[in-house]
Amino acid sequence: MITLYPKRLFKAPLDAQCITPDIFAEKPVSKIAELQIWEGNQKRTLDQLFKIEYNAKNQSEEMTIRILGDVRKARRIGAKMSTGKIIIDGDTGMHLGEEMQGGTIVVAGSAGSWTGCMMKKGIIQIKGDAGDYIGAAYRGSTRGMNGGEIVIQGNAGNEVGCFMRNGLIRIDGNVGQFVGIHMRNGTIIVQGNSEGRTGAQMSGGKIVVCGHTPSILPTFTVDSIKSKVKVNGEIVKGPFYKFVGDLAEDGNGKLFVSQIQNPHLKFYEKYLE
């Protein structure tokens, strides 16, 4: 296991895409210390910014990197990683695990925006809050998250799962607007409340909102009331209104919204009689 301690608080953003098990693997500590990292417009080496500790005792088969401290300015940690584990005991910055192809990332604090964007496989677990565009695509791209699992135990921002193509996003707290916008496939489950516009312009996939949502977009049509929903083999108890949309995109996405938490949606029941 390799442990990194930030030597100071950072002000300018760090481009820390070198911090992945794939790059660290089979390198001696001296080589890891020489890895290049950008702080703003300055090129630095990893040991200029972090104290690096190598612990051979706990060496298991899996390569593990542990970061102890506040790295909220560090971006792209775990980018393109395919194996191993990253544990961050603190907050972290944007693009955590972007284009991830395998392995696990666990964050004890909060994460920034674009967490797990375009990821293909693997698990990201965040115990705090996360920013916007979780599991999304890049600007101008239509290829969002394509597999894997993101679990956020706190709240998330807007546009969770934008252009999502597959995989699972689980949010235990509340979310902002536009959950699953442009999503094509995959599953998003929100245990808390949503700020609305859920499933905007989605063409497929499944979104479950267990809390309150201010309104349903006019482009969704009510389909039925379901007593439970199956998410990734697990049963979530309802009852739920099931909506289908987004019809403006000729979509066939499924949106489940809790019936008990949303009494203001009762008028939809007249279409079910």
Next chain:
Amino acid sequence: MPVVSHVTCPVCGSFCDDIEVIVKNNVITDVRNACAVGAAKFLDYANHRNAKPLVRKNGELVEASWDEAVRKSAEILIDATYPLLYGWSSTSCEAIRVGLELAEEVGGVIDNTSTICHGPSILSIQDVGIASCTLGQLRHRADLIFYWGCNPWSAHPRHVERYTTFSNGRFQKSTWRAHVSRLGGILSKKRLRRAINLVLGRDVFATPEISRELPYNMFQKKRKMVVVDVRKTHSAEAADYFLQVEPNKDYELLQAFRMLIADEELDVDHVAGVPVETLNEIADVMIGCKLGVIFFGLGLTMTEGKIRNIDAAISLVRDLNQRTKFLIMPMRGHFNVAGANVVFTWQTGYPFAVDFSQGYPQYNPGETSVIDILCREEADAGLVIASDPVAHFPKKAAQNLVKNPLIVIDPQTTPTSLMADVVFPSTFVGIETEGTAYRMDHVPLPLKKIVEPPSNCLSDVEILQRILHEVRRIRSKRK
């Protein structure tokens, strides 16, 4: 008296090119054809000028030589780890080009004012594309004009007169006569209502209810103007129909229109506070037009939903194009904000929020846009040109901007220049300096030099080139 004709007006995105300016002894004495905003700029530009370069010493801005100010600013930029270069939309394309070179040289983040106005429009255009044209096409052909979330009567005062409903095109006639007669009608209606309210003892100042019913002329085969807004603006009074929506509900409305145009049924009775029957009638008018256009402003880009509002608006236009011809165009604010996007794009590949910190351009608004960088306190120096962020940015961003060393290039004294560490007095592009700028429809037009600048002022291009040369000189010396 010498009259300078065909002058372009360096104020708003309409960038009118038919202004006549009367000059006497190097002083502008009169302006013809310009709107009130344009005329005010031509006649009053000389007030509150920065006269000499200023440098902050012991907490106070004191006069300095050009060499000293240039050296100080070059040092600020070289020593910074993450400098910001912001503004650009009210200067010429030539200056923007030099600015980009400077940003690359110092490894900074360069951003223009689209980041706080039409940045979301650009993001959605990158997502979904855009069906647009030049304003000349609309002047001659458009018969259904939507102004959505914008108020051209006040913000682009000659837009309606030059390019849309009140302009006399080759195939579409102006409707200003109908507007004048309707104004008469509106006035007499107002008087009558006031008289009735007085007689019946009702509240005279109560706002009248807005009728949702579409007037007869909306179904006629002539030019029509529809304003969609949250309040009844002057533009809404000039329109044939005013569609009042609930604030922050434009996304729902646009998506509902998309459904209705595709002949789908809605499960709800009202969308954004408008009955679905009314929306159905408007959708019919949209489908029935020969050439329609949606002009949208910050009412769409900067309200809840932001990029997704534009996403829906462009998708609506795409859907409409399967039934008739429809176009969409953002109402750009500054006279050269479109030019800033164009020059940024041809130099770096990206229209705004470009990060050169790693030596090559990177772009991701939200990450590399100036407001976000300032709110996260990442920058450690700033250069502001032709803009006044201290007056316009959110408080936290403005506070973090002035905490760091700040260089300001501006012809006038602004709140930002008062907070700066180095101030350069520049000339007014379009009045004292020549240049090029892009109109809102991306048509490049020349900016004219009408009068001689004050002796101590230099053009933006010259100031930026001096800073760039100084940066390179100090760099090579340090190496």
